Amino acid sequence: MKTLTLPGTSIAAPEVVLGLMRIAGKSDDEIRTLVATARDAGIDFVDHADVYGPSRHECERRWAQAMHLTPSEREQWTIQTKCGLGDGKFDFSYEHIVESVNGSLEALETDYIDILLLHRPDALVEPEEVARAFDELHAAGKVRHFGVSNHAPGQMALLSKYLNQPIVANQVQLSITHANVFTQGTAINMNGLDQSVDRDNGVVDYCRLNDIALQAWSPFQAGFFDGPFLGSDRYPELNAVVDRLAAEHDVEPEAIATAWILRHPAKWQVVLGTTTPARVTAAAAGSDLTLTRAEWYELFRAAGHVLP
Numbered sequence: 001m002k003t004l005t006l007p008g009t010s011i012a013a014p015e016v017v018l019g020l021m022r023i024a025g026k027s028d029d030e031i032r033t034l035v036a037t038a039r040d041a042g043i044d045f046v047d048h049a050d051v052y053g054p055s056r057h058e059c060e061r062r063w064a065q066a067m068h069l070t071p072s073e074r075e076q077w078t079i080q081t082k083c084g085l086g087d088g089k090f091d092f093s094y095e096h097i098v099e100s101v102n103g104s105l106e107a108l109e110t111d112y113i114d115i116l117l118l119h120r121p122d123a124l125v126e127p128e129e130v131a132r133a134f135d136e137l138h139a140a141g142k143v144r145h146f147g148v149s150n151h152a153p154g155q156m157a158l159l160s161k162y163l164n165q166p167i168v169a170n171q172v173q174l175s176i177t178h179a180n181v182f183t184q185g186t187a188i189n190m191n192g193l194d195q196s197v198d199r200d201n202g203v204v205d206y207c208r209l210n211d212i213a214l215q216a217w218s219p220f221q222a223g224f225f226d227g228p229f230l231g232s233d234r235y236p237e238l239n240a241v242v243d244r245l246a247a248e249h250d251v252e253p254e255a256i257a258t259a260w261i262l263r264h265p266a267k268w269q270v271v272l273g274t275t276t277p278a279r280v281t282a283a284a285a286g287s288d289l290t291l292t293r294a295e296w297y298e299l300f301r302a303a304g305h306v307l308p
Contacts, residue, residue: 001042002287004267007211008166009145011078011114015262015287017045017215017271018280023062024053026275031066037277041284047171047215047271048108049082049119050100056086057107064109079108080115080169082149084122092122097133101142116143117171118159120150127162134165147171147213153206160210167212171271172203174216176238176260176303177229183305195306204266213267219283220257220274229303230257238302245295251285256299258286263296 003012018038023031035046052059060081069077083100084092097118104113116137118130137143147169148156156167174181180195181204187196207214222229229235230242230253242253249255258270272283291299301307 001284002262004213004269006115006145006168006213007267008168009115011145013078013213013269014043014045015269016041016043016258016284017047017080017269018043019047019217019271019273020059020063021047021049021052021273022059022275024058026062026066028066030275031062034275034277034280035067037280038284041281042287043280043284044076045078045080045269047080048104049085049117050104051082051085051119057103060104060107064107069109074110078114079110080117080147081108081113082117082119084119090120090122090124092118092125092130094129094133097130098136101137105142112141113143115145115147115169117147117149117169118151121148121152121155125155125158127159130159131162131164134163138165149215149217151203152201153203154201156206156210156212167210169213169215169269170203170207171215171217172200173218173221173224174261175219175221175229176257176299177222177235178218178224179300179303179305182264183300187306187308190306190308193306193308204264208266213269215269215271216261217271218273219261219270220254230254235303238299238304241298241302245291245299249289251289252282254279254282255284255286255289256291258283259289259291260286260296260299262287263291 001014006013048060081104145168146165149171181200183195190196220228242256245256246253
């Protein structure tokens, strides 16, 4: 497993992250098996959110109940969680952020969170309030680093004007088929081509220019929560290429999908959402595979993206 030092931190982070949004209904043994499989693959970084599970902090709580980490074991993990969603509204108020973090600390049975992300942009955000919450949480040692999720460049720039801590990561949706953060740039100025429409305001370039790591969620999803593209009869051409490359490189298809994201020269991490240990192992192998430009663009075209 390759690692990268997250900008603005001393964290040597794996390129593949174990997302734990689906563990609420899993037994302690199932969670431990999933985590042990990830650890064997070189993954020591987990991704949570306060809204994961049927109730607030449920998946965070299930992780802690299953793992029972000692202080020394806790130090071996990078724990990332998110706040700002829930109860039919988005909320980046000082009160909500602090309350959410305190709830996460209790649920996770830890004294600190390594990275806190603001989950989705709050249209009513008051950046001064976010900065006040971050300053308090950082000074108290409750949160070591901060980032965002699903944020556009202007939204990050607005926060950065007020924050005393750097934004170290931005987590966005990305897969071979849901790749507008890449594909718009290849079709710029192509009138009448839907791919040329800028829906993300150059978020990848902004993060690269400002030393913000990028994290890809739903790396196997075809679109916005409409099922995976791997093995789907909706993408026969793409799966034919994926399967051929997997055979040529002696890996599983999940590794090809992971390697496609990690081939991009921005600082990327792939956040897995699977609870199947074998898929974790398969996807993690993508970190050790570097696709050629020809292979990367063949997958790009097979997914239906246009190269003018």
